[in-house]
Amino acid sequence: MADARGVWGEAGRWYPEVVAVGDARRAWQAEFDEMAAPLRTGTREGVDPHRTARVESGELRADLLLSPWERKFYLALRAGRSTLLQGYATDLSAAAAAARLWLSGVRPGQVAAAWPFLGSVALAEARERGDRRESSWLWLYEHHCARPLGIRLRAFLALASHEPRLRVLRPYTSHWTLCFSRTQEWPYSLDLPVVDPVTTPHRYVVRTRDGRASPETNAAGTLRLLLTELPD
Secondary structure, eight states, X not given: OTTHHHHHGGGGGGOHHHHHHSSHXXXXXXXXXXXXXXXXXXXXXXXXXXXXXXXXXXTEEEEEEEOSSSSOEEEEEXXXXXXXXXXXXXXXXXXXXXXXXXXXXXXXXXXXXXXXXXXXXXXXXXXXXXXXXXXXXXXXXXXXXXXXXXXXXXXXXHHHTTOHHHHTSEEEEETTEEEEESSSSSSOOOOSOEEEEOSSTTOEEEEOXXXXXXXXXXXXXXXXXXXXXXOO
16 A cells, blocks of 8 residues: 555545555456456556546447545546546446446436436437537536536526526536527637626626626526526
8 A cells, every 4th residue: 555655646545445456447347347247448548547447349438537536436438529428436336337338339318317327318318419508508407527617506507497598508618607609519609698606605797798797696686687688
């Protein structure tokens, strides 16, 4: 364990079972071997080889990342360049079982149904069909993977996600601000007001693209102000 601290740093204390075998690749491989799964883990180029691992089958890929700040097993399930499912597994065994199901060719919605830590079925299906607007709304509304900004926006999104005038727009975040676009993909329209969470929980400011800022208000007030500033 003393030698392991040199390569693991403080993160080593969160994963004693991984440190014991050397790295995430070996520890994850042991889980696949236990399931008698014919899968072989590898490493990812350009990242810490001790905290990451990868397993592939054709164009399907599963990437595992161990958080350096707390005990968290982040799993991303991908097809080509697209990430279809992602979330924090409870342990290496759950991460291996979900990855095995994904790499067997099961559809994203079915994988999400079996392993809810990867997000909702609706989110998985929206990503599969390439609906960036809907998947962005669901990602933010579910504050998936405990994203800090999603948590700060929680009260506003609970109301905004049911507003038809907003649901036709694509939401996205930039510099801790919630923005909206008429287009689903880049380049974004950059002509609509934005919502800026303040330090007080569940309070927000609406800022227009010409530099005006509303008074700080609650989620319901923010929604009213935003709808007033939206062009017809």
